[in-house]
Amino acid sequence: MHPSRTRRIATSTALALTGPIAAGVVACGSDDTRDVAPDHSVTATTIAPTGVRWQPFQGVNLPVAHEGPRHIDEPVATGFDRAPAGAALAAIHATVRMSIATDNQWPAIGQRMLAPGSGRDAWATARAQISITAAITKDPPKVLGYVITRYTLDATDVDIYSIHPDNSVTRNHTTVVWHGDDWRLQLPDNPTTAPVTDVGVPPPDVVTLTPR
Structure with a gap:
């Protein structure tokens, strides 16, 4: 496959997976937040992250907030609250980072941001067949937001919405687990x-x- 086409495919997958990909943010927060039992109410799943700011990764802006990630050791982002907002931010970071990481970045992301299992193994096998060597430099998709369709302490389903240069909108259905x-x-x-x-x-x- 031609390198430029491979990169476009990988980029589209990443942004769509994240849904709104342009909302990259990294925020500091007190670790005390993670010691508080998450709110299981439906309302809690609609509460937006606080202190959001944007931080780029490979040309795509990602959201960082008080709910996470607390640690960014490029290319890996970790330290997310167990509450709904933390789960959503983790889903966004993992899907975007795994999709647009360069050849020397993706193994670390696979080890530290993806849940072990046959799904991760299959992804690693497929990823090894393509090559990404540079950041996105023109018209990257932007992360708009998310909808949490299911939340528990152990597993959460997150639909990520992103907007693309042609103004089309995509939804990426993801699941994160507490590991x-x-x-x-x-x-x-x-x-x-x-x-x-x-x-x-x-x-x-x-x-x-x-x-905000």
Whole structure:
């Protein structure tokens, strides 16, 4: 496959997976937050992250907030709250980073941001077949926000919404699981449907990621 086409495919997958990919933010926060039992109410899943700011990774802006990530050791981002907002931020960072990481970055992301299992193994095998050597330099997709469709202390489903240069909007369905002491992206063992789909507009209940 031609390198430029390979890169476009990888980039599209990444941004769509993250949904709104341009909302990259890194924020500091007190570790005390992670010691507080997460709120399981439906309302908690619609509360936006606080202290959001944007930080670029490979040409794509990612959201960093008080809920995470607390540690960024490029290319890996870790330290997310166990609460819903932390799970959503973890899903965004993992999907974007795994999709656009360069050849020497993706192994670390796989080890530290993806849940172990056959899904991760299959992704690593496929990723080794392509080459990405540079950051995105023109018209990257932007992360708009997310919708949490299921939240528990151990597993959370997050739909990520992103906008692309042609103003089209995509939704990327993701799942993160609590593994050890952090959220990790769980890739399906045998995906039956594409995780990324086109949508007309984001739903009215989307949690938007804007600095505040």
